[in-house]
Amino acid sequence: KQEVTQIPAALSVPEGENLVLNCSFTDSAIYNLQWFRQDPGKGLTSLLLIQSSQREQTSGRLNASLDKSSGRSTLYIAASQPGDSATYLCAADSGGGADGLTFGKGTHLIIQP
Amino acid sequence: GAGVSQSPSNKVTEKGKDVELRCDPISGHTALYWYRQSLGQGLEFLIYFQGNSAPDKSGLPSDRFSAERTGGSVSTLTIQRTQQEDSAVYLCASSLALSASGAHEQYFGPGTRLTVT
Numbered sequence: 001k002q003e004v005t006q007i008p009a010a011l012s013v014p015e016g017e018n019l020v021l022n023c024s025f026t027d028s029a030i031y032n033l034q035w036f037r038q039d040p041g042k043g044l045t046s047l048l049l050i051q052s053s054q055r056e057q058t059s060g061r062l063n064a065s066l067d068k069s070s071g072r073s074t075l076y077i078a079a080s081q082p083g084d085s086a087t088y089l090c091a092a093d094s095g096g097g098a099d100g101l102t103f104g105k106g107t108h109l110i111i112q113p
Numbered sequence: 114g115a116g117v118s119q120s121p122s123n124k125v126t127e128k129g130k131d132v133e134l135r136c137d138p139i140s141g142h143t144a145l146y147w148y149r150q151s152l153g154q155g156l157e158f159l160i161y162f163q164g165n166s167a168p169d170k171s172g173l174p175s176d177r178f179s180a181e182r183t184g185g186s187v188s189t190l191t192i193q194r195t196q197q198e199d200s201a202v203y204l205c206a207s208s209l210a211l212s213a214s215g216a217h218e219q220y221f222g223p224g225t226r227l228t229v230t
Contacts, residue, residue, distance in 0.1 A: 044221040100158030
């Protein structure tokens, strides 16, 4: 059974810093990995999806990497802003979609103005 | 374009009552998912629909839970004889049809917050 772990559980940094959020998964046979953000009381917003054949994806100030063999993914946020404050979730697709996504418990990020 | 919509946004019900939660996926998305987010438990996958195909119900927490999808579009999640442990946020997501490379990006609705008193 796939298990996804995110470290750290919480992170607080000053505005402008670059930061890295970590995600690890126990079963490397994944189809893809997806990163989301969740704002308080809201649903999930998709940030990036990395297919199993890819090593990284970039969107604006966000860069996500995937190393299937080691069961790790990282989300890099450049030049952090207060608006980046949210909970960041990573999720692994292990069953080709029919088994849904397996989520980590998230990293609660606070960017201090 | 319109995203995934869910209704109601909030539902408070008494223990033992039945509730129905509705999800309207993005137009053209044939794959639909239900998840549950409980405090301290993270997000838990419940059930998946591909078009009108019969779903695999093995992920549902108990036989009090059922789900259907009519016409390959709108889906309802029904919880019978609600219990306090059913209190959670129920999230729906949709995506394009699955392919050989797995699922496409999933887009989530705002969720329904269910409180069982």
